[in-house]
Amino acid sequence: MAVHEFDAVIVGAGGAGLYAAMELSRQADLRVAVISKLYPTRSHTGAAQGGIGAALGNMEEDHWEWHMFDTVKGGDYLVDQDAAEILAREAIETVYDLEHLGLPFDRTPDGRIAQRRFGGHTHHFGQGPVRRACHAADRTGHMILQTLYQQCLRQNVRFFNEFQVLDLLLEDGVACGVVAWEILTGELHTFHARAVMFATGGWGRIYKVTSNAHTLTGDGAAICWRRGIPLEDMEFYQFHPTGIYRLGILMSEAARGEGAVLRNRHGERFMERYSPTLLDLAPRDIIARAMITEIREGRGIDGKDYLHLDFTHLPRQVLEEKLPDITSFARIYLGIDPLRQPVPVQPTAHYAMGGIPTDVWGRVVVDEKNTVLPGLYAAGECACVSVHGANRLGTNSLVDILVFGRRAGRDMVRYLREAERVSLRRNPDRDAREQVERLLRSEGKEKVAALRQELAEAMMEYCGIFRDGAGLQKMLGILGDLRERYRRIRLDDRGRVFNQDLLEAWELGCLLDVAEATVRSALNRTESRGAHMREDYPDRDDENWLKHTLLYRNSDGTFAFRYKPVVITRFQPQARTY
Amino acid sequence: MQAIIRIKRFNPEADRRPYWAEYEVPVDPFDRVLDALHYIKANLDGSLALRRSCAHGICGSDAMVINGRNRLACKVLIKDLGPRITVEPLRGLPVIKDLVVDMEPFFQKYRQVMPWLVPDDPPPPQERRQTPEERARYEDTTKCILCAVCTTACPIFWGTGEFLGPAALVAAHRFIFDSRDRAAQQRLQILADRSGVFRCRTVFNCTEACPQGIEITKAIQELKQAIILSRT
Numbered sequence: 001m002a003v004h005e006f007d008a009v010i011v012g013a014g015g016a017g018l019y020a021a022m023e024l025s026r027q028a029d030l031r032v033a034v035i036s037k038l039y040p041t042r043s044h045t046g047a048a049q050g051g052i053g054a055a056l057g058n059m060e061e062d063h064w065e066w067h068m069f070d071t072v073k074g075g076d077y078l079v080d081q082d083a084a085e086i087l088a089r090e091a092i093e094t095v096y097d098l099e100h101l102g103l104p105f106d107r108t109p110d111g112r113i114a115q116r117r118f119g120g121h122t123h124h125f126g127q128g129p130v131r132r133a134c135h136a137a138d139r140t141g142h143m144i145l146q147t148l149y150q151q152c153l154r155q156n157v158r159f160f161n162e163f164q165v166l167d168l169l170l171e172d173g174v175a176c177g178v179v180a181w182e183i184l185t186g187e188l189h190t191f192h193a194r195a196v197m198f199a200t201g202g203w204g205r206i207y208k209v210t211s212n213a214h215t216l217t218g219d220g221a222a223i224c225w226r227r228g229i230p231l232e233d234m235e236f237y238q239f240h241p242t243g244i245y246r247l248g249i250l251m252s253e254a255a256r257g258e259g260a261v262l263r264n265r266h267g268e269r270f271m272e273r274y275s276p277t278l279l280d281l282a283p284r285d286i287i288a289r290a291m292i293t294e295i296r297e298g299r300g301i302d303g304k305d306y307l308h309l310d311f312t313h314l315p316r317q318v319l320e321e322k323l324p325d326i327t328s329f330a331r332i333y334l335g336i337d338p339l340r341q342p343v344p345v346q347p348t349a350h351y352a353m354g355g356i357p358t359d360v361w362g363r364v365v366v367d368e369k370n371t372v373l374p375g376l377y378a379a380g381e382c383a384c385v386s387v388h389g390a391n392r393l394g395t396n397s398l399v400d401i402l403v404f405g406r407r408a409g410r411d412m413v414r415y416l417r418e419a420e421r422v423s424l425r426r427n428p429d430r431d432a433r434e435q436v437e438r439l440l441r442s443e444g445k446e447k448v449a450a451l452r453q454e455l456a457e458a459m460m461e462y463c464g465i466f467r468d469g470a471g472l473q474k475m476l477g478i479l480g481d482l483r484e485r486y487r488r489i490r491l492d493d494r495g496r497v498f499n500q501d502l503l504e505a506w507e508l509g510c511l512l513d514v515a516e517a518t519v520r521s522a523l524n525r526t527e528s529r530g531a532h533m534r535e536d537y538p539d540r541d542d543e544n545w546l547k548h549t550l551l552y553r554n555s556d557g558t559f560a561f562r563y564k565p566v567v568i569t570r571f572q573p574q575a576r577t578y
Numbered sequence: 579m580q581a582i583i584r585i586k587r588f589n590p591e592a593d594r595r596p597y598w599a600e601y602e603v604p605v606d607p608f609d610r611v612l613d614a615l616h617y618i619k620a621n622l623d624g625s626l627a628l629r630r631s632c633a634h635g636i637c638g639s640d641a642m643v644i645n646g647r648n649r650l651a652c653k654v655l656i657k658d659l660g661p662r663i664t665v666e667p668l669r670g671l672p673v674i675k676d677l678v679v680d681m682e683p684f685f686q687k688y689r690q691v692m693p694w695l696v697p698d699d700p701p702p703p704q705e706r707r708q709t710p711e712e713r714a715r716y717e718d719t720t721k722c723i724l725c726a727v728c729t730t731a732c733p734i735f736w737g738t739g740e741f742l743g744p745a746a747l748v749a750a751h752r753f754i755f756d757s758r759d760r761a762a763q764q765r766l767q768i769l770a771d772r773s774g775v776f777r778c779r780t781v782f783n784c785t786e787a788c789p790q791g792i793e794i795t796k797a798i799q800e801l802k803q804a805i806i807l808s809r810t
Contacts, residue, residue, distance in 0.1 A: 039681060041724050042637040056704075099705040102695025102758070104713065104720050111707030136720070142636065143720065150694035184674065213631040249634045329634060332653060333608070449620030492624030495591045498675040501624040 001429055002189045006033045006158075007416050009178055009193040011165045011220060013040035015141075015398065016380030016405030017199030018148035020362075023409025025155040030416060033191060035163045035180050037215060037503075040149050044201055044213045045401065048141025049325065050254030051133030052098075052402070053121055053395035054091035058112040059131040064088040066123060067132065069571055071396060074120040074283045075353075075389020076530035076540065077573035078233070078548070078566055083360050083385045085569065087396070090403045095134050098402070103147045105136050106322075116322075117257040120283040120393040126578070129281050133395045138252050138325045144398060163189065164503060165219060166432035168196065168227050168376075169424065175375035176422040179432040183503060186496030188429045188436070194419045195412045197377035198224065198356060198364075199405065205507075206515045207349030207464070208456040209248040211240055217507035218514035220382040224356050225513055229366055229373065230550040230562070232384040233354035234514070235521035235532045238392055239465050241287040243348025245306040247333055251326050251345055253394040255309060256280040258318050262291070263308045263342065264299040270307075278578040285391040285531040286578065288347040292465050301344060308342035347465060352514075353392055353531065354521070355384040357550065357564075362408025368550060368564040375419060377412060379404040386548065389566075390530020439505045444488025448505045451482055451489070455511060463519050468536045472523040479516050486512060513553075521549050524561055542573055581605045581656055583614055585626070586666040587676050596673070599623075607657035611644055611665070615651060615677075628677040635789055638725030641668055642677050648727040648787040668730040670739075684726045687742050691750040691768055696761035712757040719752040719797050721790040728784035728794055740773040744784035744794045747775055751797040754804065766805050775801045 008024050010017045013036035024032045036043065055062040068088035072079045099105060099113060106114040115131040123130040136143040152159075162183040169177040175196040180189050200220030204212025225231050241262070242251040256262075261280050264270045274290040275282035282290075295305050311319060316339055319327045330338045356378040357365050364376040364383075380401040387400055455478075462475035486508060493501035527541035528534050548564040581603050588596040601622050603614045612633055619626050628651070630640040635653040642651055643666040645659055656663070671679040697706070722745060729735050729743035750769055754762045769775040775798060784794040 038631055038637075038639065039685070039724075042631050042639050044632065044637075046723070047632050047634075047636045096701075096704055100697065100701040102697070102753075102756070104716070104756070105705070107708055107710045107713045109710060111709050111712075113705050139721070142723070146720075147695075153689055154692075154694040213637065214633060215631045247634075325636075332655070333610075333634070335608070447620070447624070449616075449624070453620075493627075495589065495625070497590055498627045498678050499625075500619075500627050 002187065004033065004189060004191050006031045006191060006193040008195040008197065008412050009033045009035065009191040010197045010199060011035050011178060012199035012201060012380070013159070014043035014045035014199060014201055014380060015144055015148060015401035017197065018152055019402055019405030020197055020199065020379065020409030020412065021157045022148060022151050022155060023406055024412055025152065025157045027413055030413070033158045033160060034152070035160045035165055035178070035191065037162065037164045039161050040159060041145060043145055044216060046142045046145040047213065048144070048398055049138040049250060049252035050118060050257065051116060051135035051140050051395050052091070052095055052398040053118065053132045053393070054095040054134055054399065055088065055132060056092060056095065056113060056115065056134065058108055059115045061123065062130055062132055064092060066125060066130065067091065067121070069125050070121050071387060071393055072389070072571045073126065073576060074393040075391055076576055077546065078386065078389030078529060080386050080567040081569040081571060082567045083387045086360055087387045087399055087403055091399045094402045094406060098144065098147060101147050101151050103136065103143050105134055116254060117281060118394040119253050119256065119281045120278070121395070129278060133254070133257065135254065137321070138254050138323050141398065164506070165223065166435060166506070168223050169428050170227060171422045171425065173373065174422050175373060176424060177428065179429045181432070181436065183498055186499060188433060190424070190428050192424055194416055194421055195375050195377065197362070197379065197408055197412065198382055199378070199380045200382045202352045202381040203511065203514045204349045206456060206459050206511050206518065208460040209243060209246065209346065210349035211243055211248050211250040212349065218510045219507070220378065221355050222510035222513040224364070225517060225553055228552070228555070229364060230357060230552045231354060231517045232357040232564070233386060233521070233549050234517040234551060235525050235549060236353035236390045236530055237349065237518060238284055238351040238353060238531050239288040239347035240350035241284055241291055241347050242309050242345040244329065244333060245344035245346050248348040249329055249333060250348065251309055251343060252323070255311065255323055255326060258322055259314050260309055260311045262287070263310050264294045265301050265303065266299065270294050270299070275578040282578045283391055283393060288465050289533060291347055306344045306346045309345045310342040311338040312340060312342060351392055351397060352381055353384070353386070353388040353390065355382045358383045358385055360385065360407065361411035362404050363411060368562050375415065377408045379408045390532060435506065436502065439489070439502055440491060440494050442489050442491070444490050446485045446489045448489055448501070448508050451485060452508055452511065455482055455515060459515055463522055466533050466535050467522055468534060469523065472519055475519045476523070479512065479519065483512055517551050520559055521551050525549060546573065579605055579607065579661065581614060581661045581663055583618065584664045585676070588673055589625070589675055605656045607655065609656045610652050611654050611656065611659070611663065612640055612651040614656065615665070627675040636723065638723035641725040641727045642666065643668060648731045650725060650727065650789045653789050668726060670730045670736045671726070681726065683739065684729060684745065687746040688724065688749055690742060691746050692761060692765055693749040693753065695753060695756065695759055697758050698760055706758050708757055715757070716752050716755040718792050719748045721792055722748045722752070723790060725789065727787045727789055731783040731787040733781055733783065734777050734779060741777045742769070742774055744798065747798050747801060748792060748794055751801055754801065763808065766808055769801055770805045775805065
């Protein structure tokens with residue numbers, strides 16, 4: 001067994017992990033490791049398309065207070081407003097930081113960072129759309145990922161590529177490392193460190209139609225949950241309105257920001273009926289529900305379960321210069337030229353608002369009093385600060401990973417100045433080794449790929465955009481059945497070298513855990529708010545539910561809920577109309 | 579429809595040398611080759627190893643040789659290949675298992691060209707100004723996803739592992755022509771070395787293969803020119 005000694009170990013090499021690593025590596029005496037199940041440039045930050053929201057005011061008047069308000073309202077008032085204030089204020093300096101680090105933003109004629117409209121981002125507290133999303137064509141995430149990776153290389157950050165994290169090491173309530181599995185060799189590695197950060201991204205793969213990469217299986221959230229850390233607000237899962245029909249590949253909201261519109265089978269711009277002020281730039285939860293309503297009422301294209309995203313009135317130059325990637329997706333995957341023909345779209349599972357609870361410094365907290373677990377950090381989609389509340393606004397995921405990845409990095413520097421090294425117990429990799437060996441030796445008949453598919457299909461049906469008590473109960477039963485069958489799998493590959501069969505089996509365990517947390521939290525919350533739409537409880541209920549869910553899995557396998565108050569500073573909850 | 583997928587397989591723990599395996603896969607013409615490979619993994623042989631992540635041409639994981647050409651498996655559709663498809667690992671990098679090759683030599687060359695911005699310090703309080711024209715100068719080479727399709731399509735790279743290869747040159751171009759960067763001369767010196775840009779024989783394999791449509795050969799010519807101009 002290999003043991004590596006570091007000061008800080010970061011799991012995940014997307015925007016949040018790399019930003020934190022960059023901050024840490026500025027301290028010459030700190031030894032930092034980044035572990036990724038991929039090569040860092042494959043991380044899903046690279047798939048982000050449209051832009052980063054920041055109230056630079058380069059194109060028209062804008063203020064961070066407006067951005068904060070939009071974030072709070074967009075999140076249906078479940079947002080912690082102290083965190084949203086930090087998000088909106090620090091977005092500005094973080095975007096300038098990125099520019100200084102080399103990010104190739106698109107420019108205005110006078111050389112400033114160019115900005116465009118995005119859903120739910122408004123001027124004067126909701127009066128109309130504002131140009132706030134800083135962009136680099138529709139490849140903004142790609143540019144962020146490249147820029148941060150390049151700076152980490154410049155600063156000699158130590159990368160462990162294609163290492164799958166399996167376990168979090170805690171001693172006396174202090175984080176002291178992780179166990180990871182080297183995919184190339186099958187060897188287990190223990191990373192002994194004084195600070196640990198999870199930046200492992202989301203878990204869109206619990207759903208059948210998703211914009212998420214195959215590798216987004218909720219590993220960090222599942223590992224923390226297994227170690228007694230609660231998961232916060234897991235019932236809030238965002239469906240992005242415009243995924244390519246059946247494939248789920250994203251047609252960026254930037255498309256609508258640049259003027260594309262949604263139409264039903266009658267050619268009607270149906271968002272006029274649902275959101276008279278913001279129309280096609282309403283927040284995602286509202287548009288996704290409107291689309292499903294159109295489909296249910298028979299106004300899907302040809303009566304089927306999709307609608308049209310119409311670019312045909314836009315100038316060629318807008319598509320080719322501002323939306324080149326999504327134009328090419330439509331051409332490649334559908335054989336459709338969006339200049340001439342509308343693109344078939346349906347909502348696609350996209351983003352987890354909930355996750356590992358943290359404070360505004362990325363420190364993981366374990367209860368409703370925000371008690372910090374020393375040495376443990378989380379940021380990015382796997383974390384819940386909570387700046388997105390019940391529904392995230394477009395562009396705010398990139399803001400989140402950068403602002404809070406940076407803050408986590410900075411706080412780790414501070415923490416490491418004082419924190420002592422905690423010794424590891426004997427055989428720290430024992431639990432991880434058992435997990436792997438059990439999967440390798442399992443002598444059943446069940447196939448992992450089939451279980452993954454059944455899970456994803458059932459979650460789509462019973463825990464998707466619309467939910468109700470009966471469906472969620474049914475889903476819990478399905479999860480129990482899938483868990484039972486998961487114990488009886490059989491792998492085709494029992495080797496050590498690059499055993500992806502084993503990797504996917506282990507990931508399935510994470511998918512089952514995060515799906516379970518999602519379904520239980522959704523069943524528990526008997527109201528509708530943001531992305532959580534209960535048809536049996538269709539109204540928002542501030543009296544009983546203006547609070548965050550914390551779901552624990554106890555060591556005996558039972559579950560417990562606790563609740564955390566929402567931090568409200570500037571904006572009192574109001575009815576949410578657009 | 580049915581497709582026959584022939585895959586060059588190799589498991590270092592079991593095989594002495596690579597061999598061809600053939601699979602019959604039900605496909606839709608609009609399926610990606612990646613979908614067919616997933617079908618094989620899910621239903622026929624779970625031990626097949628390949629890298630993939632985003633599945634829509636952004637992450638650069640699933641580069642492989644498909645019907646003799648370097649492609650991303652998620653960006654080529656069955657309908658464009660017909661019912662007989664051969665799939666092999668990338669050439670010029672050591673094979674680890676099946677379609678998985680060792681990417682370290684590739685990333686090592688990338689790191690050699692200083693692929694990061696070296697600006698004037700300290701930065702202004704807001705953004706550095708850059709005109710749309712200055713920005714457009716290096717737009718094409720910012721699109722690189724480091725999939726290695728170009729470098730492993732290059733006969734010079736096959737011939738000598740010393741050559742930096744197209745992808746590293748693309749990375750150098752992206753910074754050398756960025757108006758904010760101040761390390762162009764240093765990078766051009768690296769590229770002027772015998773393993774550098776003059777090894778390129780303008781075969782255009784890289785440009786033809788690039789899934790991002792980057793005009794790589796043109797970028798390399800611009801680098802050659804910049805070196806020559808900087809000497810006079």
